Amino acid sequence: MTLREKLTETVGKPHLSYSSLKYALGDMKLWEMYMRGQLKKESDALQFGSLYDMMLFEPEKARDTYFVLDDTYIVERMAKNGAKNPRITKKYRDWKAEQQELNQGKTVASQEDWRRAEEMIQRLKDCGLYDKRFANGKYQVEFNVDLDGVPLKGFLDCLQDDSIIDSKSSRSVDKFRYDVNSFSYDIQAYVYTKVFGIKDFYWVVQEKAYPFYPADVKCSEETLFRGEMKFHQALENIQEYLNGDKRTEKNYAEFVV
Secondary structure (H helix, E strand, C coil): CCHHHHHHHHHCCCCECHHHHHHHCCCHHHHHHHHCCCCCCCCHHHHHHHHHHHHHHCHHHHHHHEEEECCHHHHHHHHHCCCCCHHHCHHHHHHHHHHHHHCCCCEEEEHHHHHHHHHHHHHHHHHCHHHHHCCCCEEEEEEEEEECCEEEEEEEEEECCCEEEEEEEECCCCCHHHHHHHCCHHHHHHHHHHHHCCCEEEEEEEECCCCCCEEEEECCHHHHHHHHHHHHHHHHHHHHHHHCCCCCCCCCCCCCC
């Protein structure tokens, strides 16, 4: 039985992704939940990241997907009526749902987030980094392949003839080097370069706070190697899970500090 078949039979999803490999480095229960579609993670950061990427690479699609919510009037009115935090009330949520329905089910984007994304993208263009890395590339490129018997699926932000570029928003450009390890962006870089047979991988990183300081970050060979090691460790954990008795297997952390 192939790995794709084992995954389908055991957890219902026939492929692995960067996110699933990242989870497989830690708690395999989280990996299982992710693969079964039971791990729903929503956060302001994730929502903004999706909005930003679509506005950066597919601006026409962004206008068709999102509507910008102007809640100034209702927030001010509710505040005058004594609501300390109007946006967490049921009345506000009901109003927001009604606005979404009126806008044909489009995804809500706040005025603040839309404006911030526009300003961030403009900063990339003003400093020349947009033209340097993204111009004339292929955007949101999907892949679904078997790499040495491992079924992999994902999207990469920008594919050039000789490089792959990933867009990341960050709290701090200076601390991004630590994010690469803690969020396992190195696995992502390794997988993408292997799938497309391209050596050079870059992150275009931008701080989410004004004035949206950007950075052009090249992935080093050492980082790619670390990603490769993590990839194989994650794959080993997944294989053990698929081949073992999940009711009795050891599934806890063990270390010395």
